Amino acid sequence: MADNGQSRTARRKQKKSKKKPIWKRIFLIALIACLVIGLGVAGLFSYYIATAPEIDASKLKTPFPSKIYDKDGDLIADLGNKARTKVEYEELPDVLIDAVTATEDSRFFEHPGIDVWRIGGAVIANVTNGFGSEGASTITQQLVEKSFLSHEKKISLKVQEMWLALQLEQEYSKKQILEMYLNKVYYGSGAYGVGKAAEVYFGKTDLSKLTLPEAAILAGLPQRPSAYNPYENPELMKDRMNTVLSLMVQHGKISEKQAEKASDVKIKSLLSKSEEENNKYLAFLDRVRKEVKNKVEGANIYTDGLKIYTTIDTDVQEHVQFLLSENENNPIDYPEPQTIEVDNETKEVDMRAGMVVLDTQSGAIRAIGGGRNYTHGMNYATDINRQPGSTFKPIISYGPAIENKQWSTYHQLNDDGPYEIKGSDQEIHTWVNGGHYYDWVSMRFALRESLNVPAVKTLAEIGYGTAQKFAENLGIEFANDQIALTDAIGGSETGTNPMELAGAYRAFANGGIYNEPYAVTKVEFPDTGKTINLKPESKAVMSDYTAYMMTDMLKTAISEGTGQLADISGLPVAGKTGTTNLENKEGSPDSWFTGYTTKYTISAWTGYDYQKAILPDTKIPHALFKNTMMEISQGIETPDFEKPDSVVEKPVEEGSRPAKLPSDYTPSSEIVKELFVKGNEPTSTSEKFDQLDPVESLKATFDKKAKSIKVTWDYSSDDNVSFDVKASVNGGSMQGLSSTDDTSLEISNVEPNATYKIQVTAVSEDSSASSSEPSTVTVKASGKQDEEEQDEEEEQDNNGTEAMQVSSVNASFNPGNKKVSMSWDYSGPPATYKVVIQGISSQQVSSTNASYFLEFPHPGKTYTVSVTPVGKNGSNQGQQGSPGSAQFTIPTDQGNDEGTGNQDGDNGNEDNNGNGNDNGAENESENDSDEAA
Template identity: 60%
Template sequence: MANNSQSRTARRKQKKAKKKPLWKKILLSIVIIFIVMGLGAGATAAYWIATAPDLDESKLSDPLASEFLDKDGKAFAVLGEKNRTKISYDDLPQVLIDAVTATEDARFFEHSGIDLRRIGGAIIANIKNGFGSEGASTITQQVVEKSFLSAEKKISLKVQEQWLALQLERDYSKEEIMEMYLNKIFYGSNAYGVAAAAETYFGKEDLNDLTLPEAAILAGLPQRPTAYNPFKNPELTKERMDTVLTLMVRHGKISEKEAEEARNVDIPSLLVEKKPETTPYEGFLQQVEKEVKEKVNGADIYTDGLKIHTTIDQSAQKHVESLLTDSDANPISYPDDEMQAAMTVLDTKTGAIRAIGGRRNSEGKKELNYAIQNTTQAGSTFKPIISYGPAIEYNKISTYHQINDDKPYPIPGTNKTIRNWNRQYAGWMTARHALNQSLNVPAVKVLEEVGYDKAKEFAEGLGIKFADNKILIGDAIGGTKTEVTPLQLAGAFRAFGNEGLYNEPYSVTKVEFPDGKTVELTPKAKPAMSDYTAYMMTDMMKTVVTEGTGKTANIPGLPVAGKTGTTSLPEREGSPDAWFSGYTTNYTISAWVGGYQDEEGKREPIPDGNTQIPLEMFKSTMTELSKDIETKDFVKPDSVVEAEVEKGSNPPAKPSAHTPADKIITELFVKGTEPKETSEVFDQLDPVSGLTASFNEDSNSIDVSWNYDSDADVSFEISAQIDGGAMQALSTTEDTSMKISQVEPNAKYTIQVVAVSNEDDGSKSEPKTTTVSTGEDEPDELPGVVGLTATYNDANAIIDVSWNYNGPPASFEVSVNGQSQTVESNGLEVSGAKPGETYTISVTPIGKEGENEGVRGPAQQTSVTVPAEQTEPPADDGEDGSGNGNGNGNGDGDNGSGNEDGNVDQDGSEGRPPEEEQEPEPDEGGEGNGNSETPPGEEG
């Protein structure tokens, strides 16, 4: 037993002795992991190195110029090939070499192409702040990157860069690499290489003439050549120069005293007076540069030798620039040199930018581009985007939608109101009329109807970005801190003309790299609204141009839609900005003018009478672009229905057979929402019955009486015809009897009675007639005709009149609206009847034989109304200069007492042109462009 026990104990000890400690297992595992990772990393690095490009000597010397192609593939600009002077290492002064190495690569002459100390520091920084936060590229690596690789921050590219840097150091001397670097770098102001930069900025052709401050400036420029441009930003240049001088002191290149003396130099005093040459189509190329920078990671249009396919239409670009350049040939008459202007032209179908005019009299030196960089309030050009578009999209309102423009609109929670630009309020009106007259109160009411969230969603789908990510009531009239550029506004309007499809406007379709790599940049369109919204808004904005505030932009024969807009200043008259955005099926154009400032930099209004200039810019450009091409009209989708509406009905109702033609308009409805009910306002009243007339010889008068069985509120029009003459109105009464005094003796009277509505003077009954004689000596009368009828035959466009006659032989005198003819038959056809007209027809028998010859029988009468045949919607009353108000049945518009009386109220007071509008500055504390708080107010 004891031996067995010892044996088991020994075995346990032996087994325990063979078991390894835990820390050893962990250490072994870590070693294995690192070996595996190392093998994997090594294999990956080997693959990256194997796929690295070869050193191509032809690409080492100079930066590669980028070529720009227009929409047809024709080159129109090359950036990078001009203003370059090649130098050798022997041409470089020591002060420049010291400044460059201290700034870019202090151990350049010591390392073998890569600097392990810098790499270690960069690794620590990247671990702390993320990959790419700090670089460790030597001058040699920068030469490799700019010659053979892209500037993307990828580990694979960094490995290839280091590998190629080692190769470059093996094949070339340090002096040759420094020479390559200083010939290759872009220094801004269209200067490539240090020699060209020295001449461009300091006028020095010999680099040995460079001073320490100048060398420090040149050494610092390549990091941010545009920002540190001494012509434009001397303050930033001075800060960068100070950094370079500090580095030179740190690395023992200069003394602190020398650095301090250099810091005291006035930067502008070093510069030459001559500025760089201009770049062709500068406004457009600024957008190209912006897109390439944003969409192609690390690409540099000045040094990377790119082939950039753009969307520019050179003929459009030249025309736009001609409108922004003062010349005798320019049809636009600007009031002064201070006015700024900008415009963009887009392809309506694709969103491609065809032209950009960034400012007036551009010098092509990267000045402020008002078309793509300067934002300002949009004024009433926002009404389709914020109010009416969302209302059609989500609420499916019609173009007839009724809005009560009754009074200034109080802003909830404030003591401010929103007013119409013309200070007039015309009651109930259509959405179409409210938009084409650019009235503010209806616009904000429609925004309230549709809701802020829906309106914001709709506008953001068109590229609008709201200030503080918040929509306010003042956005309905473009009067808050939310602002746009002409490019953004054109992009939004383009979607209305493109069946509701939107994509961000773009100037570049693709970019080709020297190594054959191609990056496609054409954006894909997405639906921003329904096709019914796009079409109905377009149709409404057509009337803005034909009969509303945009008449100046109208081009006869061209289907154009668009919207005007102006802004206002607090406590001041006038508009600091004026807009017009419009489109056809081919092009969309947004034009803006403004830019006035006082001595304190505050915005100033545009001089009186000049807010129409954007409309003139639009008209000139659209006319030029459309002159030799077909411009199709906008096609109505199946989702939209044209429907006749009885004017003034609310909710909308179909006209009845008795609705007068001038009370019928045609409007657009989303399919399924068109009117179903028929108006009864103009229904024909029941005629009188039992009409009799008798002659009272004693009083020489005729007593007339009748019955009326209907409950309708009516009066009665009594007329009389004497011996077949014209029917003359005698009187109107609410009684059912009347005495006609002092009648003519021995005459035959035909008495007519018509019931007329007291509620609507357009509604009448058929006339009823009877005859009576006022003497005993007149010959026996023939009997009158019976069964007289008149019906309109729509197929043949004729009135068919027929009757019966039981009496001696007779012919028949037929009178149609007072014009008579004699026929032998018992009927006739009346041709040439006009739609909407009422025809009164009277038939009188006339004896033909014996004692009856020439004897006239009693006249019988009937009437018929030809149905209205509306082919196109008539203008709302008040838009045609006739003083008829809004014409929407509110009691004011139809009788001339409305406030929208065409050429009077449209153009405001004191003869201001009808298109001139004013809009609000921001509401609820929104200042917009630095103006003080003011309530939303006037725009058109």
């Protein structure tokens, strides 16, 4: 029967469900899961412990120095074996023990090897911030890690570390453990062990003489020995020392008063006079240490017994160091120190220099010149951040333009400065040719002469984003991650160093393939047999046509432009100069040269620590580059750069805009060969020098009575022309008779019975180089003359010729308008004058003065001007008299000083603190020019 509408079966089910609520099921499942996980973790931890290495007493007591090998696998350094001094526990003063334990492990003498309280705090921090964010290692654990385990942040290694620490505490006393720890720890500057560190930094071999500040420094160094190095970073070390003193107060080791007194001590006053050095390749080894530290997590080249294979070429490295030394045979003429005012204090400052040599094909670092007489400290090859000047023009402006817009090397740019920066009252100038501008020039010419205005115009046209992406692919890092207009001339807040610049230029030399410069190829761990390959991956960052065309222009910059002092005969070399300037101040605080062959890429910088100091010589980087490249290229074959199929070379009529092919009539002097991206070469032909239509109906008749020949012709074209008339007598050479606007001419006093061949050519009045094919006619002067009359006429002709003499020829060049002004004296029969400037122009004038616009003046070059009188009338007509001549010289300040003594002004802009002004001040200028054409 049903009970309250429910069956017995239903009531039974309801009763059963009430006996087991859902939360109990969840709890049961969770409990089972926890048991399973716990068993799994326990099993995993058991596995970690079972696979932990054995405690090896020999490894506890002696750090393993790392061995460094050169590019050929030869040992060049054994880091650690010369910088060790073992100390006994009894030699350790209390002040040092207190400083170390307060800093590293305050309960060292109390815990059994692991500190439960520190582990709990570290667990919370790791859960909150991620595994590895905070360690809980005791001194015992650190000793275990340094002796038996790798430095990787893995749970398995941490479990093994704690297990071995517990074991170690069972076998050794606290004193022994602390002694082993302090003898093993690396303290920077090539020293490990507290005994050697005290000697290196304070000149003390007796540790009992350590003061509180010195003990605090030694206790603070192991955390970051390179960063806290008191020789290199005394201010950072001061902060670290104060932290140690604070911990000592916190743990009751010293009083507040003692800490305050110790904190007042200046770090530099504690240091010994010089830092001990252990290897002659210091600048390169600094780079090795940094690469291993950054790329191999937890590795320490001074204690881990690594085998480190590097890219150094010791011959190249030694030569670079020689050029940066004070050796009396050094060919580089460094200037004497100069005195400047800094913060109301007079300082004597030396010129600094940094240099890098890369293998062009691989990007391997062959040598690093960290500075003049480099020890440790600022590495001027890798650590500086200085404005690059015009070395940025290929990277920021012209490279991106070729890559993204397929510009040719002939692409026309208007150097019509100054360039006004929008939204600012600032201007960018090009200080070339005495302050004048070139108007329309090719991209090749703009780069060759290092013109500023075309460079910033190019950046504005291609777009900031395009240029920034191109440059970043070459390893350039921009200040505030933002490109500025003045980066086109290397004058913003963005700085660089020789390593970064060499890496960027190498991509141009290497067909557009880039990888970060590297010093280490691989690292081997002897204990495990593990090998880590550190060669960076290469990537194509630009087209092969961009790389080749930029290289070809940079070859011109060395052979004809601003880098001529770095040119090397017989070696295909490309490169670029760069200098910077300070706002409202003449002179350059930085000078660069970066260049390359197919074998090596070199970048060199010179300057001062204080950018108020101005370089007395901006050409030392040229000398460093040239001397090094010549030395390291001896005995090896250096092929020229190979033109890819994507590039075509075409003749172009110079001055055509856009580029046009030369016509059959274009003079060879007006033809240049330029490079084009295939498919973008010019197809139309210039008509500028096309020939004019020839004269028509040319006739010549002899008038026996007048003893003259009448010449007539027709010309139906509307071209603005004059006519050049020449004649030969009895098969002799053609002689100029006249230049006339008429279509007729009378030749007087002709020779009887002589045959005259007369030639008439139409010549354009718009361009002296454009003319027609000559038309000719022949006529014979028939009839006899009285012999006496003939002799008289010949005598008159001779007298007239002798009287045709030019004298007092003067010629001068005006750089303001680029005009050559000429004048001369003449007394004799009426004449016109043939004026010739050697190798440039020839013109016919009727007065005793003339001028000529010299479009491309060559600084320092001397030209010869000759003036020849040509008879106009009677027996003198067409006869040439005796010429006169003079010379003029183009002033050397028409271009740069590359070989001429004029200053290279690769000017970017800096403020008085050495920072760039990305608004581009008026002095943001460059004059990397040598010759105007």
